[in-house]
Amino acid sequence: MIVKKYKNLQLCFKRQLVEKMTRITIHHYPNEYGGFLLGCYADDFTRLYIKDFLLVDKYTSSSVEFRRELNLKIHNFENIFQETGLYYIGEWHSHPNASAWYSLTDLQAMNDIVSCDTVQLYNPVLLILSISSNKLLDFNFFIFDNGRLVVYE
Template sequence: MKIIKSHNDLKLIFDENLLAEIGRIGIEHYPNEFGGFLIGNYSQDFKTLYLNHIILPKKFVGYPYKFDRSIDGLENVFERLFNKKGLYYIGEWHTHPNGSTKYSQTDYNAMVAIAEHKTVSITNPILLILSVTANKLKGYTFYVYDNKKLLTYE
């Protein structure tokens, strides 16, 4: 089933199975944080964003209160998805084990860096934060970065 989130006139659409899969992967890494890349595409008018894929990092560091991923070794994966399916990087996801879905200052700074990065073509990257326990996805929040702010998709 499709889930639709919106912020003003912006829509975000994804399948609940994909969200469940992301949650499952996050729980596997409990009690450490874990995350990866969100992949999708925009509608022609850029008002609707389709999240339909994730890519997991090959290199990362995950601790209970810290997660850092690298894009190393994934260049071909991104290129293939773009060439074959027209899908591209749209943002980031990571877990907060035993935590809330609220973003931290570090999370905010990372999104600013991504949006201002020269090689990233997306000006409004999204951030998905999942609250997980040892065996359960407790909640999740999607944010969209816009003009130095992280806004919540309701």
Template sequence: MKLLLPNNVMRKMRFHMLRAGRREIGGLIMGEELSEQTFRLVDFSVDSISGTRSSFVRDDKQHERALSNFFEKTGANYRRFNYLGEWHTHPSFSVHPSSQDIHAMQDLVSCSGDVNFAVLFIAKLKWYWRFEACAYLFVREHLPSPVELIHESKAFLNYGIK
């Protein structure tokens, strides 16, 4: 699976990360399917209040509202635009998922009849400016697999996006 990261989304995420400092923040990620197994990150929700220095658990009601607004903006075209998964920051740790992160995502895809797959996107700012991220794909009854992250400028070369 490939996930394209547009500059505007990264800038918006960086802004929230700078404001949160050493606290973990996160929410939902929403995207556009460009082709089979290739998605563009279009928007995300953010809960900048709930996190601590070492954990983040999102408030469902706040993020459900963000998802509803996303569907309204995209004309409820669920085949093209939809929920991709979850994101959060690890300002004090590596961008790789903790065992708690892995279990939470496995529970999400195993216990929800509506979610066939989910991406976990983890990011951090190194030295306050360098954006680091990784993503993993979770599918029911499968081990997590890495997602290829492609920055928007490289996406233009690879996919001819205008």
């Protein structure tokens, strides 16, 4: 289990999960690809476990952009929670041949999620995978906090 930190918050995930996402994004290379992150909290919400992910099927994508269908109702997160105990906790996508840093579009997308009234999510997580045509180059988890994206160290 890998643990990253931001203030008093911990983010925990398995390396295999990131590797699985990487393999999927390489299939979509040189276009960006991604989806949703699923996880659960522990210790009074100070520890977040990223447990699984979902792919999106409605999206527009190029080598510099990944924009999913904004309507989150297409996924029934309430059913997912009842069946698996996992919450929708954020978003992930690849940056082919680019850095694992968020773009302005990415920041705006996170802003939209927080202001979306069908989703009760105030500190969504964003995972960006920097990939080449055949491997993972780098990745960063960010947390959206007070209008900013801050990297988990």
